[in-house]
Amino acid sequence: MRNAETKSELSSRSQQDLFDYLLRLGDDRLVLGHRLSQWCGHGPILEEDLALTNISLDLIGQAKFLLELAGEVEGKNRSADDLAYLREAIDFRCLKLVEQPIGDYAYTIARQFLFDVYDYYQMEQLCDSKFEKLSAIAAKAVKEARYHLRHSRQWVLRLGDGTQESHRRIQTAFDEVWMYTGEMFEADDLEDRLLEEGLAADLRTIRTSWAALVHQTLVEATLTAPSDEQYMQSGSRKGFHSEYLGHVLSELQILPRSYPGAKW
Amino acid sequence: MEDANKLKEFEARIERGEKIEPKDWMPERYRTQLIRMISQHAHSEIVGMLPEGNWITRAPSLRRKMSLLAKVQDEAGHGLYLYCAAETLGVDRSELVGEFLSGKAKYSNIFNYPTLTWADIGAIGWLVDGAAIVNQTMLAKCSYGPYSRANLRICKEETFHKVQGYEIVCTMAQGRPAQRKMIQDAVNRWWWPSLMMFGPHDKNSPNSAELMKWKVKLFSNDDLRQRFVNLTVRQARAAGVTLPDPDLKYNPETDNWEFGEINWDEFWSVVRGNGPCNRDRMRARRRAHVEGAWVREAADAYAAKQRAKAAKSA
Amino acid sequence: MPECPNPKDTQWPIWEVFVQEKSGEPHQHAGSIHAPDSEMALQNARDIFARRGEAVSMWVVQSKHITATIPEDNPSFFEPAADKIYRHPQFYSVPRAKRTDEERRNKE
Numbered sequence: 001m002r003n004a005e006t007k008s009e010l011s012s013r014s015q016q017d018l019f020d021y022l023l024r025l026g027d028d029r030l031v032l033g034h035r036l037s038q039w040c041g042h043g044p045i046l047e048e049d050l051a052l053t054n055i056s057l058d059l060i061g062q063a064k065f066l067l068e069l070a071g072e073v074e075g076k077n078r079s080a081d082d083l084a085y086l087r088e089a090i091d092f093r094c095l096k097l098v099e100q101p102i103g104d105y106a107y108t109i110a111r112q113f114l115f116d117v118y119d120y121y122q123m124e125q126l127c128d129s130k131f132e133k134l135s136a137i138a139a140k141a142v143k144e145a146r147y148h149l150r151h152s153r154q155w156v157l158r159l160g161d162g163t164q165e166s167h168r169r170i171q172t173a174f175d176e177v178w179m180y181t182g183e184m185f186e187a188d189d190l191e192d193r194l195l196e197e198g199l200a201a202d203l204r205t206i207r208t209s210w211a212a213l214v215h216q217t218l219v220e221a222t223l224t225a226p227s228d229e230q231y232m233q234s235g236s237r238k239g240f241h242s243e244y245l246g247h248v249l250s251e252l253q254i255l256p257r258s259y260p261g262a263k264w
Numbered sequence: 265m266e267d268a269n270k271l272k273e274f275e276a277r278i279e280r281g282e283k284i285e286p287k288d289w290m291p292e293r294y295r296t297q298l299i300r301m302i303s304q305h306a307h308s309e310i311v312g313m314l315p316e317g318n319w320i321t322r323a324p325s326l327r328r329k330m331s332l333l334a335k336v337q338d339e340a341g342h343g344l345y346l347y348c349a350a351e352t353l354g355v356d357r358s359e360l361v362g363e364f365l366s367g368k369a370k371y372s373n374i375f376n377y378p379t380l381t382w383a384d385i386g387a388i389g390w391l392v393d394g395a396a397i398v399n400q401t402m403l404a405k406c407s408y409g410p411y412s413r414a415n416l417r418i419c420k421e422e423t424f425h426k427v428q429g430y431e432i433v434c435t436m437a438q439g440r441p442a443q444r445k446m447i448q449d450a451v452n453r454w455w456w457p458s459l460m461m462f463g464p465h466d467k468n469s470p471n472s473a474e475l476m477k478w479k480v481k482l483f484s485n486d487d488l489r490q491r492f493v494n495l496t497v498r499q500a501r502a503a504g505v506t507l508p509d510p511d512l513k514y515n516p517e518t519d520n521w522e523f524g525e526i527n528w529d530e531f532w533s534v535v536r537g538n539g540p541c542n543r544d545r546m547r548a549r550r551r552a553h554v555e556g557a558w559v560r561e562a563a564d565a566y567a568a569k570q571r572a573k574a575a576k577s578a
Numbered sequence: 579m580p581e582c583p584n585p586k587d588t589q590w591p592i593w594e595v596f597v598q599e600k601s602g603e604p605h606q607h608a609g610s611i612h613a614p615d616s617e618m619a620l621q622n623a624r625d626i627f628a629r630r631g632e633a634v635s636m637w638v639v640q641s642k643h644i645t646a647t648i649p650e651d652n653p654s655f656f657e658p659a660a661d662k663i664y665r666h667p668q669f670y671s672v673p674r675a676k677r678t679d680e681e682r683r684n685k686e
Contacts (some may be wrong), residue, residue: 037320037329040336041313042548044556045589046344047611047622053337054625057330064326081325105559147624154617161569162562169558255324255382262440264324264382264432288649334629341626348610351592357612362586417609421630550582560588563614570615 010073010131014197017190018131019074020093021200023083024237025122026066027094030084032115033059034248038102051151055112058144065137072133085256089246090239097180099244103173106159106166110173113152114214118184120145121209125201134199153217160221167222174218175226182232184210278479283409286352294478297471299353300369301480302411303360305403306346308372309339310364311545315379316388324382331428332385338425342418349410365550373531374457376539383436383443383450389429390503391451391458391496397422398492399462407479430499437504451500452508459523460531462489490520497521590614591640595623598635605637613638 010018036056043049067080097115102108123145126138159170185207187195194200218225234240255264270289277284284290313336320336323329347357363369374392379385397419404415436447463469463485475481483491493512500507511524534542590612596605608627613619619638627633647655663669 034321037333040320040333041317041340042552043340044552044559045612046310046340046347047590047613047618047626048556048559049340050337050344050629051621051625053333053340054629057333057337060326060330060333064330081327084326085324104555151621154621158563158566158614158618159559162566163558165558166562166565251321254322259440259442262443263435264328264439264443285649287646337629341629344611344626345609348592351610356589357592358586358589361589365582365585414609550585553585554583557584557587560590560614563618564588564590567615 014194014199015073015075017194018199019070020190021194022066022070022073022134023093026063026070026080026083027092028098028115028119029059029066030063031092031094031245031248032098032112033057033063034252035098035100035102036108036112039108044105052108055148055151058141058148062137062141062144065140069133069137081256085253089241089249092239092241092245092249093237094241094245095180095183095236096233096242097177097184099242099248100177100180101244104169106169106173107177109152109155109159110170111177112148113156113217114177114181114184116145116149116152117210117213118206120149121206122201125206128198129200130198156217156223157221160218160223170221171223174223178226179231179233183234183236186234186237188237275478278407282407283412284407285409293474294480295353297475297478298408298411298480299350299355299360301475302346302350302353302414303355303363304370304372306343306350306360307364307369308375309343309346311371311375311549312392313339313343314545314548315375315377315541316385318379319382319385322382323385328432331424335389335425335428338421341421342414345414345417346411349408349414352410361553365546365553367546370535372461373534373539374461375545376534376542377453377457378540380453381446381450383432383446384454386429386432386436386447387450387454389425389427390433390499391429391454392461393422393425393429394496394499395458395461395492397426398488398495402482402488405482411480430503433505434503448505451505455508456526456530459489459493459526462486462492464528464531493521493523494519591642593619593623593638594641594644595627596637596639597623597627597633599632601634605635610641611638616640 033056036052036059039052040049040056043052063084064080067083071078071080071083097111100107100111103111120142123138123142127135127142129135129138156170159166161167185203187203191200191203195202215225256262271291274284274288274290274294284294316332316336316339320329320333323332347360350360351357360369364371379388400415400419400422404412404419406412406415433447433451436443439447466472466484466486469485472481472484476484497507497512509524511522513522514520515522533539537543591614592610593613594610595608597608598605608623611619611622611626613622616638619640620636623636623638624633628636
C-alpha cells in the first residue's frame, strides 16, 4: 500500500482498524499522563516534581494528537476531547498497566520504565508508518519517549542500587506490576491486518527489544527480573479493564459529563 | 568602626542603584531579612501548588488540563529558583524546608483557602497570580541581585498564568447560568484574600520601612494593593463579573479606585492557623517530604557508590 | 497535627547551570538546581531551565567546584585594567586609508 494521507484512501475495514489502533495508542498515554499528573505538588523532591510533570505533559500532549487523529479517521466529527471525556470505560483501549494507581515512588518508576521502553520502540517503528499523519506524530513522540526512558532508566538504577529500602521497594514494585506487562504485546487480528498494510508497529519485534533492554537494566540495577511464566493479565485492548479505570474516568470526565456541551 | 564605614558604603551603593551580590559585605540584618522574605516567598510557591493541584485531574478539557499542569509545575520551578536565591545567603535548602515543615516559617495566607469548583482555577489565576505579579514585578528590581534575577525569571514565566486564569473567568462569565453562578461565587471568595496578599497596612507593617530603605521593597504594601485594585476593576468589567465590595468607587482626583476596609481579624486568624485548609496544606507537604525521604537517600547512596567505584578504578 | 520527622534531611548537593540558548551564543548562567550526581544534575537542569525550549546546550557543575573572586579582590584584580588605554584601537593615531585612484577609475 502506498502512503495513506487521508482517510478516503483507506478501506473502511482499515479505517475501523485504524480508529481502534489510535485509541489504543492515545488512551495509554492519556491515562498514564493522568496518573503521573497526580504527583504534581507531591513529589519526593522539587526537581523530581518538575520532571514527572514534564513527562505527564508530554504524554497528555501525545494523547491529544492521537485522539484527534482517531476522531478524524472515524469521521463522525468527534474531537479529542469528545473521545477523552465522553467515552465509557468499556470503550477505552488502554492497558491495565497504565490504569494502576501511582503507588509509592518505586511503583511509579517501575511502571513508567516498563512503559517507556515499550513506548520508545513503538514510536520508533511508527515513524515509518505508511499513514503519514501517524508517522508525523510518532516522529515528535519518539524524541520525548527517548528522554522519558533516560529518566526512568536512571531512576531504576538508583533505586535498585541505592539503599536496602529502595532496593526492596523497587523489586517489590517490579514483582507487582509484572503481570500487567503481558498485554502490551498481545497482538490480535486487528494489529496483524494493520501491520500487513504497513500502518502499525510490530509488537513481536518490540517485545524482543523491550525484553532485552528491561533485563539488561534490571541486572545493572542489581534487581531480579520477575518470571514471564507467571500469570499475565489480558484483554485490555478489547475493553476488559481493571476497576481503577472507572475511577480515573469519574474524575477526568466530571465536568463535561455534568454539563454536556458547555464551554470551559 | 569598620562596620559603620562598611554600612555607609553599603547604603551608598544601594542609593546609587547598584545590586548587592552574595559575596559583598552586607549588614547582618539585611541578610536575615532577605532570608526570611525569600524563603517565605519560596514556601508560598510550593504550598501554592496544592489548591490548584486539587483540580488537575478534573480539568474540563485536555487544553485546560495541560495549561493548569504547566502552571502548577511552574510554581514548583519558582519555589526552586527562590530557594536557590536564598541559598546564596549562606543557608541550606534543607534548613529552609525544615523550618517550613516544622511550622516555624510562614507562607502566603491565600493558599489556606479551598478550591471548591473549577471556577476557582480561573479566579486564582486572575486574582491571586495577578496580585503576585504586581508584587514580583517590584521585587525584580530589588537591591539583592539573586532575588532580583529570580523574580525577573518568575515574572517572565508567570505572564501566562494570569492570562489562562482570566480566560477561564471570561469563558465562564459568558457561559450558562450555572457557570456564571460558579465564577461569580469564586470571585466573591477570592477577592478579599487577594487584597490581603499585599500584607498589613503600612502603619502596621513593622518590617516595611527598613526593607524600603534598603530597596528590598520599592513600594509600600498599600501602594501595591492600590495598583492591583486599579488594574483589576477594569478587567472585572471586561470579563462581566462584579467585585464584592459595595464601597468600591472611582476617585477622579487621585485616579484611584477606592475600596472598603479589609477584614484584618480574618487575616490574622488565618495567619494563626485557623484558615479552612492550613492543616491540610501542612499535612500534604509533610507527607510528600516523609514519603520522599527514602528516594532522596537512595539517590545519594547510589551517587556515593558510583564515586567509590570511580575512585577505586582510578 | 503530627510532627514532621527529620524535616531537615538531605536535599542533595547544589549545582550551577549554564545554558546556551542559541547555537553560536555563549553559555550563560541560568540558575541552580539540586541533584545527587552529574547525570541527574543534567536531567534536572533540562527539566527546569529548558521547559520552554530555550536551550541548545547545557553545562552543569557542582557549585563547590567553582572558584570565584571576592569583592576584596576587586581593587587589585579589575581596576588596574581600566587605564590600559593602549589595549584599545582609539589609543592610536593613523591616517585614514581611502580607495586608491586605480580602484576608483575601475569602478567608473
